[in-house]
Amino acid sequence: xxxxxxxxxxxxxxxxxxxxxxxxxxxxxxxxxxxxxxxxxxxxxxxxxxxxxxxxxxxxxxxxxxxxxxxxxxxxxxxxxxxxxxxxxxxxxxxxxxxxxxxxxxxxxxxxxxxxxxxxxxxxxxxxxxxxxxxxxxxxxxxxxxxxxxxxxxxxxxxxxxxxxxxxxxxxxxxxxxxxxxxxxxxxxxxxxxxxxxxxxxxxxxxxxxxxxxxxxxxxxxxxxxxxxxxxxxxxxxxxxxxxxxxxxxxxxxxxxxxxxxxxxxxxxxxxxxxxxxxxxxxxxxxxxxxxxxxxxxxxxxxxxxxxxxxxxxxxxxxxxxxxxxxxxxxxxxxxxxxxxxxxxxxxxxxxxxxxxxxxxxxxxxxxxxxxxxxxxxxxxxxxxxxxxxxxxxxxxxxxxxxxxxxxxxxxxxxxxxxxxxxxxxxxxxxxxxxxxxxxxxxxxxxxxxxxxxxxxxxxxxxxxxxxxxxxxxxxxxxxxxxxxxxxxxxxxxxxxxxxx
Numbered sequence: 001x002x003x004x005x006x007x008x009x010x011x012x013x014x015x016x017x018x019x020x021x022x023x024x025x026x027x028x029x030x031x032x033x034x035x036x037x038x039x040x041x042x043x044x045x046x047x048x049x050x051x052x053x054x055x056x057x058x059x060x061x062x063x064x065x066x067x068x069x070x071x072x073x074x075x076x077x078x079x080x081x082x083x084x085x086x087x088x089x090x091x092x093x094x095x096x097x098x099x100x101x102x103x104x105x106x107x108x109x110x111x112x113x114x115x116x117x118x119x120x121x122x123x124x125x126x127x128x129x130x131x132x133x134x135x136x137x138x139x140x141x142x143x144x145x146x147x148x149x150x151x152x153x154x155x156x157x158x159x160x161x162x163x164x165x166x167x168x169x170x171x172x173x174x175x176x177x178x179x180x181x182x183x184x185x186x187x188x189x190x191x192x193x194x195x196x197x198x199x200x201x202x203x204x205x206x207x208x209x210x211x212x213x214x215x216x217x218x219x220x221x222x223x224x225x226x227x228x229x230x231x232x233x234x235x236x237x238x239x240x241x242x243x244x245x246x247x248x249x250x251x252x253x254x255x256x257x258x259x260x261x262x263x264x265x266x267x268x269x270x271x272x273x274x275x276x277x278x279x280x281x282x283x284x285x286x287x288x289x290x291x292x293x294x295x296x297x298x299x300x301x302x303x304x305x306x307x308x309x310x311x312x313x314x315x316x317x318x319x320x321x322x323x324x325x326x327x328x329x330x331x332x333x334x335x336x337x338x339x340x341x342x343x344x345x346x347x348x349x350x351x352x353x354x355x356x357x358x359x360x361x362x363x364x365x366x367x368x369x370x371x372x373x374x375x376x377x378x379x380x381x382x383x384x385x386x387x388x389x390x391x392x393x394x395x396x397x398x399x400x401x402x403x404x405x406x407x408x409x410x411x412x413x414x415x416x417x418x419x420x421x422x423x424x425x426x427x428x429x430x431x432x433x434x435x436x437x438x439x440x441x442x443x444x445x446x447x448x449x450x451x452x453x454x455x456x457x458x459x460x461x462x463x464x465x466x467x468x469x470x471x472x473x474x475x476x477x478x479x480x481x482x483x484x485x486x487x488x489x490x491x492x493x494x495x496x497x498x499x500x501x
Contacts, residue, residue, distance in 0.1 A: 014054020063357025
């Protein structure tokens, strides 16, 4: 049976299995005697989980189910359910994506990547690091999928140019490492910022929604924690891919010449690119400096303190501000703006709805009492060593997301593990952050992430290449996420993760 037929079969099964499971839950005795809403909420959650995992209908359509099912089943009124689909995290995503689309419109992202690549030298290991570094940096700010799509044609051109300089057996092997490096570094870079990948944004929203009394976790807070981890992990993966795939001898000037050719074709940097670069840099700077930064012995004030109500500002405010500015600045020709609505219509509205569905689901967990019921069922794990609990969470999520959407996995598990943290009387960050990171660390299968699927579509990889290499990196990621969160989380977040806040 072909892979496409298996996928279609899974979609059909999931299409009927989701509502069937929901019907069973509605018919069985109450999970919590006297509170049938718990059963109803569990039915909706499992229905959505099955459809998300099987992708029986578009993910965004599954995400709209709470608007219908919550009122019908008496879980929540339609107005409250609908309000979960728009919030500051949504606007953080929308504003950031508009800036990213402006980069793509004027090819600034391509110039950034090529400038990195022409400076890495011509040695195969340096070229691999250049591709991975460029992909890693860009995926912090723009879609992992878009970044990978941009880098793959450049990599294909390089492989063609190396054909006369490298033995075919070495070239084929090197091509595998190069394309795996692009896919993996897109996922690794995505975890470094809140806007880098959907699971990070979901974490931010769930954290603020489920624990409104805890201090806000800002863009800067996340980056201070995640960027060092992302950097170290990238270098370890690069070194591992070098050991497996790169020849040890020098391959001449072909790589540098290829990158220089593409860069020359872009010509001198244009006015529009400069404007987008300034706005992009300003956006990152304002995100990082909105709230006061306490860096050891140095304390830096935040710009929001200049206003009478600093708490009125959030990262979404900054994101929309810079997006609006791009619509106001004229381009060099004077007949248009740096950003226009035709380009902005490329915004991934399906992801916006996906976020909303996750937020609605989280609200339903709380309002129905299902969170409390799950917490009671998890009480038996209180005797387990906390370090082991974190490790098992990372292990489970990493391998589960190999077969399911990482966004869907995040939506399903973050509310549950937030409740689990309350049960264990530990800080929710200890459960939620490893889950979020692990959702982005699926490196084994083409279906695991869009970057994996894109590089597999080049035709230069076999599933066995990705599976063997990805298994080792998955295991490395599980260990590193666990150790990093356990030992560095308390320092970088400034909280005791093993105690209830």
